[in-house]
Amino acid sequence: MGRSRGGLTSKIHAVVDSNGLPVRLTLSPGEAHDVRLAGQLLSHLKFGSMLLADRGYDADWIRELAMKKGSWANIPPKRNRSDPICFSSYLYRARD
Template structure:
């Protein structure tokens, strides 16, 4: 999907709920920046919800958008950030739910090895794996 020195690569972006179940999924080229590609996925966050993100999502624009929607962005600040904003290490510990979701979907061979070269077909494989994750929790 995206070309880099390592070859054709892609990234899976996921927004998960408090149980680790996927709410929104997206595929982007491997060289695309995480923060810019997440803006269209965050429309579902509303009043009183918390976004837990890693350092790639640390931007003033993302924090402003979350405050407009009534949500709070608990994003680990970049080490070179001049103005350090509010951050809760206690809440940040729950970000492992996203990492555990990725671990679960990579048990599916079609997702782990990326058999599908077409981005739409690969996203369909990721969504099928996500449905299996949902079914396990119900």
């Protein structure tokens, strides 16, 4: 019977500007949830900016952090979100 080898993986989390150029990079273990580093990554979020993030970042505290910094979080809602949120799929698609 073969041995299973648990490979080490990591994720690169990036904050990019409106041109897609990275302004902050952080590494995390591959099995770590995305939102663990959100506070650190968003600590320098500029007033009036728009936060475009993947569904994994859909958390009320992230939206509140963006609002406190004078920004808008356009993050698709998780499927289990019970309260409606403001989300633009058009702007979200433009992030690519």
